[in-house]
Amino acid sequence: MKLSERMTRLGTESAFKVLAQAQALEAKGMDVIHLEIGEPDFITPKNVCDAATKALGEGYTHYCNSQGIAPLRAEIAKEMEKTRGVSVDPERVIVTPGAKPIVFYSILALLEKGDEAIYPDPLYPIYESMINFTGAKAVPIPLREELDFRFDVDELKSKVTPRTKLIIVNSPHNPTGGMLEKDDIRFIADIAREYNITVLSDEVYEDIIYEGEHYSIASLPSMLDRTILLSGFSKTYAMTGWRLGYAVMPPELIEPVVRLIVNSVSCTPPFIQHAGIEALNGPQDSVSKMVNEFKKRRDLIVEGLNQIPGISCLRPKGAFYVFPNIKKLGVDCERLADYLLNEAGVATLPGTHFGKYGKGHLRLSYATSLENIKKALERISTIVAKIAA
Ligand SMILES: Cc1ncc(COP(=O)(O)O)c(C=O)c1O
Numbered sequence: 001m002k003l004s005e006r007m008t009r010l011g012t013e014s015a016f017k018v019l020a021q022a023q024a025l026e027a028k029g030m031d032v033i034h035l036e037i038g039e040p041d042f043i044t045p046k047n048v049c050d051a052a053t054k055a056l057g058e059g060y061t062h063y064c065n066s067q068g069i070a071p072l073r074a075e076i077a078k079e080m081e082k083t084r085g086v087s088v089d090p091e092r093v094i095v096t097p098g099a100k101p102i103v104f105y106s107i108l109a110l111l112e113k114g115d116e117a118i119y120p121d122p123l124y125p126i127y128e129s130m131i132n133f134t135g136a137k138a139v140p141i142p143l144r145e146e147l148d149f150r151f152d153v154d155e156l157k158s159k160v161t162p163r164t165k166l167i168i169v170n171s172p173h174n175p176t177g178g179m180l181e182k183d184d185i186r187f188i189a190d191i192a193r194e195y196n197i198t199v200l201s202d203e204v205y206e207d208i209i210y211e212g213e214h215y216s217i218a219s220l221p222s223m224l225d226r227t228i229l230l231s232g233f234s235k236t237y238a239m240t241g242w243r244l245g246y247a248v249m250p251p252e253l254i255e256p257v258v259r260l261i262v263n264s265v266s267c268t269p270p271f272i273q274h275a276g277i278e279a280l281n282g283p284q285d286s287v288s289k290m291v292n293e294f295k296k297r298r299d300l301i302v303e304g305l306n307q308i309p310g311i312s313c314l315r316p317k318g319a320f321y322v323f324p325n326i327k328k329l330g331v332d333c334e335r336l337a338d339y340l341l342n343e344a345g346v347a348t349l350p351g352t353h354f355g356k357y358g359k360g361h362l363r364l365s366y367a368t369s370l371e372n373i374k375k376a377l378e379r380i381s382t383i384v385a386k387i388a389a
Contacts, residue, residue, distance in 0.1 A: 011129030014353040018337075022347040033376045035364040036347040038174060038321065040238040042293075045286040048237060051278030055271035064270040066261045067254070068095025068246065072273045075280045076246050080229075083206070084219040092248050094257055095276075097268045099204050099232035099245030101261075103130055106200060106228045106247070109256040110166055111136035118159050119168035120151060121355035122175050122323065124202065127168050128355065136165070142357040145325060148314060149178030153187050160191060166198050167191070169217060172205035175354045175363040176323040177298075177316020182215050189220045192227075200228045204245070205319040207236040207287055210295045212317050218248065225250050235319075236287055237279045244268065244276050294320050297366040297373055304377035305364075308384050320367045323351065327360040331387055337362060339387075344379040 018036045026032050067073070073090040080088040096102055103126050111117055113135035119127045121140035131138040141156050143149040169188060171180040192199050199217055206214045218227040232245030249257065261267065298316065305313040305324045313324035326336060333350040340346040340362075351358030366373055 006133060006135075009132040009135070011125055011132065013125050013129075015349060018341070018347055018349055022341060025341070025345070030345050032341070032345045032347055033372045033379070034347050034368060035366070035376055036349050037367075038365050039240040039367060040235060040290060040320070041367045041369070042238040042286070042290050044238050044242070045279070045282070047282045048239070048275045048279045051282075052242075052271050052275035055274035060270040060274055062270070064267050064273070066267045067258050068093060068268060069270055069273045072246075072277050075277050076248070079280055080218075080248060083214075084216045086216075086219050086224055088224070088248050092251060092254065093246060094249060094254065094261075095244070095246045095268050095273060096261065097243035097245070097265055097272075098234060098240075099202075099230050099247075100126060101265070102228070102230045102245060102247040103127060103200070103202070105257045105260040106230075106249070106253065107131060107134060107166070108260060109253060110198060114163060115165040116161060116163045117166040117168065118156070118164060120170060120173065122149075122351060122358040122361070123168075123355045124170060124174045125354060127170075127200075131166075137163070139164070140355060140357065143173070143176060143178060145314065148317075149173060149176035149323070150180055150184055153184070156187070157191065160195055160197070162195075164195060164197055166200060168200045168202065170202040172209060172214070172316075172318025174205065174319055175321050175349075175351070175358065176314075177319045177321045178314075179209070179212055179317040180215070181212075185215045185217050186220065189217055189223050192217075193222060196226075198226050198228065198250070199223070200230065203229060203231045205235055206231060208291055208294060208320060209318040210291070210298060210316075214318075224248070228253065233276055233279055238286075238290065239275075239279070242272050242275065244272050294366065297368075297370055298322070300370055301364065301366045301373050301377070304373070305380075308377075308381050310384060310388065311380075320365055322364050322366065323358075323361050324364070325361055329384060329387055333358075333360055333362055336383075336387075340380060340383055344383050346376045346379050346383075 073093040107130040111134040115136040351361030
């Protein structure tokens with residue numbers, strides 16, 4: 001069978017591949033600590049599960065509005081007003097099965113050969129995969145470790161050309177846990193206005209923040225009309241398996257993106273959307289409990305990694321990842337990740353799976369218990385001592 005040429009340009013997300021490798025080792029009896037997959041290990045709050053069950057019982061089990069059911073879109077619009085101070089018409093809201101399809105649909109709707117898209121590197125790999133898929137030019141802007149994994153503003157400006165159509169922003173950031181500052185966001189907004197560029201602002205980790213505040217580019221003057229604001233329920237409410245995400249988009253993008261939904265999944269299951277309404281409206285204490293727990297884990301993993309000779313690790317302000325620098329170990333990050341998995345039963349991801357500027361790093365997700373983190377640190381320390389010997 002000969003596949004289409006475009007398939008050669010579509011990348012992937014290696015966390016799922018490493019998860020499968022780790023599970024294969026577990027099936028052979030190995031004890032593996034999972035630091036590879038990016039999902040909260042908490043259970044979805046009970047009130048949200050109950051809302052889904054109730055909706056199933058009430059018969060919300062059929063096709064529904066492809067753009068998302070009206071009451072959920074109204075809740076999301078209210079949430080935008082509450083969290084970002086922007087007044088959003090629910091007609092600008094689109095609900096999808098997970099937040100990931102928003103990246104897929106909006107990039108497909110916007111970009112083509114001849115266009116350029118700027119994105120942070122290291123990055124959530126789906127951005128680059130999708131830009132390449134459309135035939136547009138992928139233009140990485142390096143996130144600098146010495147800037148707490150932020151970008152250099154002059155460097156960003158130097159990447160803008162008359163063909164730049166899209167800038168992708170992701171804060172808090174996967175894979176580094178870094179956060180952009182208000183001035184960084186303002187700078188991007190100024191560029192977007194001056195050069196008439198659309199911004200895809202991936203804010204899926206907006207509620208998982210330990211220091212500082214979340215700034216949404218959409219709340220800056222006139223930015224709502226040029227921003228695709230992506231967020232969702234997967235991370236905030238530990239709902240990764242439910243597949244529920246959303247975006248607020250400029251009106252011109254709504255019809256084409258809904259058309260892509262109709263051509264692919266038709267709609268997002270309505271009983272899941274009812275659970276989403278409860279997640280937004282119900283008590284939020286599970287979110288703060290989860291974030292407090294993540295903070296303890298972050299502190300433990302950052303301190304532990306910094307005590308291992310040859311490894312240095314910044315203290316991230318958000319999300320649930322660390323991105324330690326392993327360059328002084330003198331071993332390639334892909335080899336180290338392989339070695340850690342196969343010899344020590346610690347599943348991590350090499351930084352290069354998040355773009356070329358991830359070289360010399362590992363990504364560790366600390367969405368696992370303090371006990372597992374302690375065990376993982378001991379195992380990493382033993383392997384590093386072996387490498388040094
Ligand atoms: C930066 C970023 N954006 C989007 C997503 C997609 O989220 P969802 O699971 O809701 O599709 C992820 C998931 O890991 C992510 O890390």
